[in-house]
Amino acid sequence: MPFRFGDLKQRSRASWEAYCRHDFVRALGAGDLPGPAFRHYLQQDYLFLIHFARAFALAAYKSRDLADLRRAGDGLRAILDVELDLHVAYCREWGIDEAALARLPESRATLAYTRYVLDTGNRGDLLDLHVALSPCMIGYAEIALWLLEQPFTRLDGNPYAPWIAMYAGDEFQQAARDEREWVDARLARVDAARFDELVEIFDAAARLEADFWQMGLDLAD
Numbered sequence: 001m002p003f004r005f006g007d008l009k010q011r012s013r014a015s016w017e018a019y020c021r022h023d024f025v026r027a028l029g030a031g032d033l034p035g036p037a038f039r040h041y042l043q044q045d046y047l048f049l050i051h052f053a054r055a056f057a058l059a060a061y062k063s064r065d066l067a068d069l070r071r072a073g074d075g076l077r078a079i080l081d082v083e084l085d086l087h088v089a090y091c092r093e094w095g096i097d098e099a100a101l102a103r104l105p106e107s108r109a110t111l112a113y114t115r116y117v118l119d120t121g122n123r124g125d126l127l128d129l130h131v132a133l134s135p136c137m138i139g140y141a142e143i144a145l146w147l148l149e150q151p152f153t154r155l156d157g158n159p160y161a162p163w164i165a166m167y168a169g170d171e172f173q174q175a176a177r178d179e180r181e182w183v184d185a186r187l188a189r190v191d192a193a194r195f196d197e198l199v200e201i202f203d204a205a206a207r208l209e210a211d212f213w214q215m216g217l218d219l220a221d
């Protein structure tokens with residue numbers, strides 16, 4: 001049986017659940033996440049996105065054919081032209097201006113996660129890097145859809161409703177599906193020993209995503 005993305009989730013179930021069902025996520029859905037926790041998360045996410053963009057540049061470097069090179073280039077451009085602009089606008093609504101973002105000290109959770117992804121890509125190949133990126137790329141899309149199904153989620157008067165709508169929206173859902181397809185196609189060709197290595201990377205990245213939410217809740221530096 002060829003391996004698929006779902007097998008990565010299955011093998012890392014505890015870490016994946018801890019990430020996707022985190023208290024921060026539930027509070028976003030219920031609309032009762034304290035404002036300072038969201039603001040702290042947003043600020044650190046700005047720094048996260050900058051390193052994430054670098055990871056796509058690394059994916060370009062690690063690409064062996066034009067299709068993968070284009071995919072990496074498109075991902076990098078999407079972060080620079082769409083994601084970061086949206087993020088800065090979102091921060092402004094939450095009273096954080098861009099000059100303040102540029103001066104932010106990086107939290108340990110941001111440092112750990114982003115540098116782990118970059119190191120994984122540096123020492124490994126393009127599949128290692130994509131597996132390290134997949135909890136971010138695919139997890140947020142799953143989280144947004146899950147929230148829309150939960151009885152505790154309310155959208156009326158929820159200050160986080162635009163956040164949920166953005167990740168539940170067609171553009172993000174399509175990007176997540178594309179990523180999943182790419183990973184599925186590559187996983188279909190790996191043996192069990194190689195899959196074990198990839199599970200280790202996936203599990204670490206999922207744990208680091210959960211730590212990122214926790215950093216927001218704890219206002220941790």
Ligand SMILES: Cc1ncc(C[n+]2csc(CCO)c2C)c(N)n1
Pocket residue numbers: 045048052075078079083135136137138140141172175209212
């Ligand atoms: C900690 C953290 N993890 C995941 C995302 C979500 N995300 C970041 S870039 C991207 C798609 C590429 O354009 C997605 C889905 C985030 N914002 N912050």
